[in-house]
Amino acid sequence: MGVTIKDVAKYAGVSPGTVSRAFHGYQDISEETRQRIFEAVRELGYAPNVNARSLSSKAAPNIGMIVSGLLESSGKDNTVYMLLQGVYKYAFENGMEVALYTTDSANQNRKPYVRFCMEHSLYGAILSGIKTNDSYFEELINSKIPCVLIDVNLQGQQLGYVSTDNVEAARAQAQYLFDANHQKIVVISGRKNAAVTMERIAGIYHAFQENGKELSRDCILYCEFSEEIAYENTRKFLQTKGRDAVTAFLCMSDLMALGVMKAVKEEGLKIPEDISIIGFDGLPIVEYTTPAITTIQQDFVEMGYQAAALLQNKMNGLETPSGIYVPFQFVERDSVRKLQI
Structure with missing residues (x-):
């Protein structure tokens, strides 16, 4: 029992x-x-008995999408909206109720995951924005309330995850630059404690090794997935190292690519004639920059849809995969120049 x-x-x-x-x-x-x-x-x-509660109530089962760090995000970043679209689409098709909740690293210490779900009568949750040093990260491993994480590969009986294959996508980014004969590549990285950062760094290292190159630590700029920090760090790099120290910036997010683009232009350099830039995410805004930014496009709506489907299967006690990778698309635009050897 x-x-x-x-x-x-x-x-x-x-x-x-x-x-x-x-x-x-x-x-x-x-x-x-x-x-x-x-x-x-x-x-x-x-943990609440989901099936018993469903049978004893006429109300639709409640699931929550819990977003951590929402206040840290930019107004140009609509990924949460697209994820929620996908979650809601599945919930609507399957007679479920879904609500959006927010938290942050500090609030996770004050109100643990289980308590959060209980107080909001949640049968299960989809979590986005969790960092590896958040209190939820370790708590989720032993939690018996079903949970699906976005972009965090965390194993547990009631856990699942939905993500892009970040290792392969970042490897493809770097390989694209190598194929365009770029040798002086600077990586504009995200947060050190973010799972996606670690995975994308791994993919970039793979590409460097496959091409017989070495990625220097001096050529990895940690920018917290922030447009402003990417702008500041890029300007500092160009001013201290000089324009000849880099031919391409490989960015782990489109927002950071926007910051890099601004810094490069303010230093009097042209894109892609002098400096090439490649992004990651596929935000609509980078299609309209000058030049439009080459990027890895993630299907966030499908990620949300698949996360809700995986969560429902876990709530119903069905056998499920530990995780699901949603395919990405490489979108080639005008921000990368092929260099002549």
């Missing part, structure tokens, strides 16, 4: 009704009692 709400109540020294009210976020429970209840949940490994 699994752990029941009565077991949680007994362990915490409260009534089952108090446990239920804590799960649903009622404010008439002291914070000390609430913490004791959720500590019991964690210690006992309690």
Whole structure:
């Protein structure tokens, strides 16, 4: 027999009704009692019985899309919107209710994942924006509430992930530049503690090794997936190393590619005549820059759709793959010049 709400109540020294009210976020429970209840949940490994709750209620099952770090994102980045489109499309087709919630690294310490789901009556969740040093990262491994992560390959009984093959996509980026005879490549990297950064760095290293080249640490600029930081670091690199130190910037996001483009132009250089730039994500805005940016296009709507489908299968106790890779598309535009040997 699994752990029941009565077991949680007994362990915490409260009534089952108090446990239920804590799960649903009622404010008439002291914070000390609430913490004791959720500590019991964690210690006992309690998770709601999704199928039983579905049978006992006429309401559609609730799933949540939890986005971490939303305030850090740029208004030019519409990836969350596209992911939510895909999630909602699947939910609508399958009679499910989906709601968007936000958190950040600090709030994860104050309100653990299990507590967050309980208080919002979530049967399962799709998480986007989780970093490897977030408190949710380790908690999810042992959680019994179904969860699907976007772009984080984390293994666990109730875990799944949906992503682009970031290793292969980044390898393709670098190989494209090598095929265009670029030798002086500078990588505009994301956050050091982001899973996608690690995977894309691995793909870039593969391409360098396959072409008999070495990627110097001085040629990796960590820019936090920020347009502003990419702009600042690119200007600093060009001013200190000189324009002859680089022929191409390989960017791990289109937003950072925009920052690089601005810095290159302000230094009096032309794109792609003097400097080539390649991006990653396929944001609509980079189709309209001058020049339009060559990029890796991710299908975020399909990623959201597949994440919702995988989550429902896990909620229903079905056998599922640990993860799903959604194909990417290489979009060739005008920001990369083929050099003459």
